[in-house]
Amino acid sequence: MQLFETYESEVRSYCRNFPKVFVTAKGSSLTDETGRTYLDFFAGAGALNYGHNPDDMQKALVRYVTSNGVTHSLDMYTGAKREFIQAFQDIVLHPRGMSYKMMFPGPTGTNAVEAAIKLARKVTGRSSVLSFTNAFHGMTLGSLALTGNETKRNGAGVPLNDSPTLPFDGYFGKDIDTIDILDQYLSDPSSGLDKPAAFIVETVQAEGGVNPARFTWLRRLARLAKQHEILLIVDDIQVGCGRTGPFFSFEPAGIQPDLICLSKSLSGYGIPLSIVLIQPQWDQWSPGEHNGTFRGHNLAFVTATQALQRWKTDELSQAVLDKGELVEKALEEIADQYPDEQLKVRGRGLIWGLDFQDSEKAGAVARCCFEAGLIIETAGAQDQVVKVLPALTISPEELANGLNILKSAVARVCATTAEPVGHSLS
Structure with a gap:
């Protein structure tokens, strides 16, 4: 990464949050040059609704x-x-x-x-x-x-x-x-x-x-x-x-x-x-x-x-709504586990936010997710919201896997302020 840091402008942004060199991508996964694969809950900031390199388009x-x-x-x-x-x-x-x-x-x-x-x-x-x-x-x-x-x-x-x-x-x-x-x-x-x-x-x-x-x-x-x-x-x-x-x-x-x-x-x-x-x-x-x-x-x-x-049909539209319900339920369960954090859940379809009302905690959650193999970004005036933005075509298994990584990251960050209680995503 030394080459990028030496020659690319200081304006670069996302690479600072996800400091790996990615070389291949398919569906809801990206692979870096060491061979490690990451699950993508970022979808190119909304530019990859159908995932990476869809076969028919390719x-x-x-x-x-x-x-x-x-x-x-x-x-x-x-x-x-x-x-x-x-x-x-x-x-x-x-x-x-x-x-x-x-x-x-x-x-x-x-x-x-x-x-x-x-x-x-x-x-x-x-x-x-x-x-x-x-x-x-x-x-x-x-x-x-x-x-x-x-x-x-x-x-x-x-x-x-x-x-x-x-x-x-x-x-x-x-x-x-x-x-x-x-x-x-x-x-x-x-x-x-x-x-x-x-x-x-x-x-x-x-x-x-x-x-x-x-x-x-x-x-x-x-x-x-x-x-x-x-x-x-x-x-x-x-x-x-x-x-x-x-x-x-x-x-x-x-x-x-x-x-x-x-x-x-x-x-x-x-x-x-x-x-x-x-x-x-x-x-x-x-x-x-x-x-x-x-x-x-x-x-x-x-x-x-x-x-x-x-x-041409409503199949994809309905799938987005169905997956969105799963995401909403999972985020609500996470929020319920940490009542002292007063986490807020907002969204529609397959764009959801988990609002920590605290940029440091939201950023820490995103970093923990990345360490665990999930790419996810923050949003909001102070980057206080963890934004869930997977491909519309993500499989149910990949979606569940990503949500469990997010759940674990929230537990890790919030462990000092609240004890997890209640629901499980599994």
Whole structure:
């Protein structure tokens, strides 16, 4: 690892938490150069919903590359793009009664957010975009302005303007509906809050600490946006593509946002790809008004088209919900074993958080997990939440194994403050 430490920038992050050189990966496992295998509860920060190197995507990708398929094409028409667009329309949009134009803004999630807020400002003629406490939308200046985390914001080096922040669902506890606060601000001409071009929201705040919004709250937000002629942008970059069960995380709320940002697991293979879904009336771009050199990533189109085949039935969606129930039950049992720790469990589908309300303990648990062969990360304003984020395709045996490692790690860290009592995960 000396080479990395000598020549790679100090900005490197995850490698500090997982200081091994990984050389192969398959399914829910990574193997380092010594031959040790680790179970993956990290899933590429949500970019590997289908695990590492899924067979069908791997074969499609190799076949495409070895047949000299077009790799780079800007936004020119290609066969790979056509197949992806057709599959996305037929498998995702049409069955859900959704009518959207597809924009390919560039390879990453922050590219999608930047394009969405740029378009919202263009079509409304307003400059501000309202986000919510503990949000994370990206690290480029526009998306960073919409991100709540102080440490990340401080890295901007310039003022982050036109980005008012109001409380997310549950920010003041379950008994206060923060939509009432937002409605009051928007309805009062003396509130000092200029009408924004858009609201941007994550239905489950992942990096913010695994904070799920209630469906009733999301419905009220959508109605409020329509009432005040404000666009609603859903950032489904980390919790879309089936992470919460349905393909889109907002489906159970019964809403159809004006703009939708997707990335991370969209390609299905960990290859960069992002998309902005735009309701047709808002697709007011002029040709080339927003562009990017790598917005036509054909290798990603190939694997993404293959990944979409999993959504022709409800089988994967139901499996995610079933596995999610197992995770929730296991985490609740862990929390019950240590009442003095006041651990909180939050999540949906296959994204769950165990909130220690203490960054040192959460970090210690993650380190203990890694020592025992489980890769798991922390999240939240102070990294106080251990985030469970396995592949959607993880086997029941692997899931149980990982949860038992987590249980043992919590026991090790909390042993000095509480004696385990009650339930067992086995």
